[in-house]
Amino acid sequence: MTSSIAFHHPWRLAPLPTLSAIVLAAALSLAFVLPMLAEGPRALTAGSLPDDVRLRPLKDLDGYFPFVPPTTTEEWAKRSAYVRRHMAVALGLWPMPTRTPLNPVIHSPTDMGDYTVEKVYLESAPGFYLTGSLYRPKDKPGKHPGFLYAHGHWDGGRFYDAGVQNVRKQIVEGAERFEDGGRNPLQSACVGLVRMGIVVFQYDMIGYADSVQISEELAHGFAKQRPEMNTTEDWGLFSPQADAHYQSVMGLQTWNSIRALDFLLDLPDVDTSRVGVTGGSGGGTQTLMLCALDDRPTLAFPAVMTSTAMQGGCTCENTCDLRIRTGNVEFAGLFAPKPLGMTCANDWTVEMSTKGFPELKQLFTLLGAPDNVMLKRGEQFEHNFNYVSRAALYRWVNHHFKLGLADPVVEPDYHRLTAEQLTVWDKDHPKPPGGPDFERKLLSEWNQDSEEHLAGARSSLDSFRQTYGGGIDIVIGRGLADVGAVEWDLKQKEDRGDHLEMTGLLRNHLGEELPAVFLYPKQWNGQTVVWVDAAGKAGLFESGAAGSAPRAHIRKLLAQGATVLGVDLLFQGEFLADGQPVKQTRKVKNPREAGAYTFGYNDTLFAQRVHDILTVVSFVKNSDRKSKQVDLVGLGEAGPWVAAARAQAGAAVDHAAVSTGGFRFGKVLAIHDVAFLPGGAKYGDLPGMLALGAPSPLWIAGEGNEGPELTREIYQLAGAAKNLVCYQGAAGGEGDAVVKWLLPPQ
Helix, strand or coil: CCCCCCCCCCCCCCCCCCHHHHHHHHHHHCCECCCCCCCECCCCCCCCCCCCHHHCCCCCCCCCCCCCCCCCHHHHHHHHHHHHHHHHHHCCCCCCCCCCCCCCEEEEEEECCCEEEEEEEEEEECCEEEEEEEEEECCCCCCEEEEEEECCCCCCHHHCCCCHHHHHHHHHHCCCCCHHHHCCHHHHHHHHHHCCCCEEEEECCCCCCCCCCCCHHHHHHCCCCCHHHCCCCCCCCCCHHHHHCCCCHHHHHHHHHHHHHHHHHHCCCEEEEEEEEEEECHHHHHHHHHHHHCCCCCEEEEECCCCCCCCCCCHHHCCCCCCCCCCHHHHHHCCCCCCEEEECCCCCCCCCCCCCHHHHHHHHHHCCCHHHEEEECCCCCCCCCCHHHHHHHHHHHHHHCCCCCCCCCCCCCCCCCCHHHHCCCECCECCCCCCHHHHHHHHHHHHHHHHHHHHHHHHCHHHHHHHHHHHHHHHHCCCHHHHCCEEEEEEEEEECCCEEEEEEEEEECCCCEEEEEEEEECCCCCEEEEEECCCHHHHHECCCECCCCECHHHHHHHHCCCEEEEECCCCCHHHCCCCCCECECCCCCCCCCCCHHHHCCCCCHHHHHHHHHHHHHHHHHHCCCCCCEEEEEECHHHHHHHHHHHHHHHHHCCEEEEECCCCCHHHCCCCCECCCCCCCCCCCHHHHHHHCCCCCCEEEECCCCCCCHHHHHHHHHCCCHHHEEECCCCCCCHHHHHHHHHCCCC
8 A cells, every 4th residue: 555644642742743854853863973875775765754753853751641541441450560560670670679678777756745756767778778757646556557758859858948938928828827837848748647647657769858878969960971980880870881770760769669668567556458658749759659569558649740741850750761651640540449649730730630630530430449539629829739738638548548537637737847856867876878889889789689589580481581571571662562563565666587676665553664675586485584784674785775686695595485574774774864874862852961861751762673673573474475484684783683673572583593793781881872772781681682582593693602691591491402503603604604594404
């Protein structure tokens, strides 16, 4: 077919840019090097680019993130399980770190009359201290509901003080009732809850208040890459290596939330069947993360955060891969059908009542709990966790925890504690060490712990596929089943004597379009070889130019009756306006040099090229002309792409041939390198991807005489050691060696 296809995506409502704008944007946003490349036979007229959605402007945290509710409970069960795994992987919590002893210290109680406030510090990881304030009711024996409070980005966190003039203005506007209590609305919420008979633990965000080991400037204000931290050993936060291992401040904060919950539920006076989590703004983000990943909370109240608009502007609220094809409203939905209360204000949540909340209401209704989701509207107020919002929290808690208090629960005034009275550190409890050396040590130990868990997952082929495969599935961001139907639009057909050369476009339902060429022998043996090259489809030909002969090793395949397919992956061949290969990947406008601002919302170029290979494999496997054998080849720069695609393709690929040149994701030293892949190093790096092909035949070059240790281990575990073939010939002979391996003996 030659007619154009419209691809509808609910998250892209803005008018599409013109073709000339796309060309200009591509030219301005990509750095180019090397001489102009040949294109091979063209599928499009000269000067035209593929009609591919990925040529549109990148998405960023200020984009549109709608939630499309499921239509069946079965659909939601499958989707919710996937999104939870997606979140856990991106946050560096797949597999979960070891729950080491918390060693909590609770000291220096302050008697406030009807409640006490105690100072707490504990180890969420060995030597990494989580700090906070513990509020307990007095003279109320027995078990009490428990609550976690994540404070968000108010200056000083637990120590926040709005000041007299600010709070007086809020009193006049109806946002607060009392001058002293209104100066710290975060403390006010804790006091309000504890007076309802609830044990409350308010814990510090990394870098705020008493959390001093990683600075606020680094955790929340990171702006520029630190070359001294971008190393293949002993790396720091926000480095390419940290991203390649899914290590982030957001992941650390989520782990802190999990450990804070461990601490709260270990308290002898807490009723573990009634556990709430709340927080405003960035604390709302922490609430969403914890309540999506941990099934122990029974009530959630993320305030002024959940929306289809801005997803969280701080570096502590972003990590690579987290919000690609999902967002905060769906994260909130993962708590369904348990009670979920929210607030909105005159900020990015201002449209929540019409965009986001109705969809959550549909989800809760589908799950049989329409009254378990609530939005307290507050568009008349600026960003806040004010008295009006807190009153909604108290009412929600009173109802769902069945406290039996008079409705409404009215928050009385109280004596506000100052920073000096709340700080956990003193001469008897000195501050722990921090700084760059501590940062490196923390990430090193986190990585070591992860590797120990992953080593345990290699006890069986099933556990390897579940853990490594489950992680790599998120790293790549697409499986073969996600591709769906692929159409072929033939543009040109040439008779080349012993074979037909057919050039055209492959289009999938995701709005992606790939120029491709089929070299089809007139006596086809049923074998199709997808040959991926760093030059795109031009790499199949001797000069790379239209009309030139196929390369010698390609001719050998054709002579034996095998079809060979070449393709221009994203930003190859016909994707290049000026014929120059890309040197760096695109980036969003945000000037801060954290990879998550671009790659928390957009797939990397590496991943997108792997997606393209999966599109090709899906077409070959499901086209009317059924191939008896589908083989995948990637030599040189294309080798890692093919290794990753093979890991995701499963049984659709019969044989794979990969030359790696010893490439490792963990050695990429720039976040906009074309080979940068968040999470790429975590699950065994490239050898882990290669191992997921077991037990299918695999040919490897560039990895020594025996291949990577991990790959060899898994092939042996699968009882298929003989199916792993390592090239031992001279450099430059890989093409002929692959063909000899692929073709049956004559």
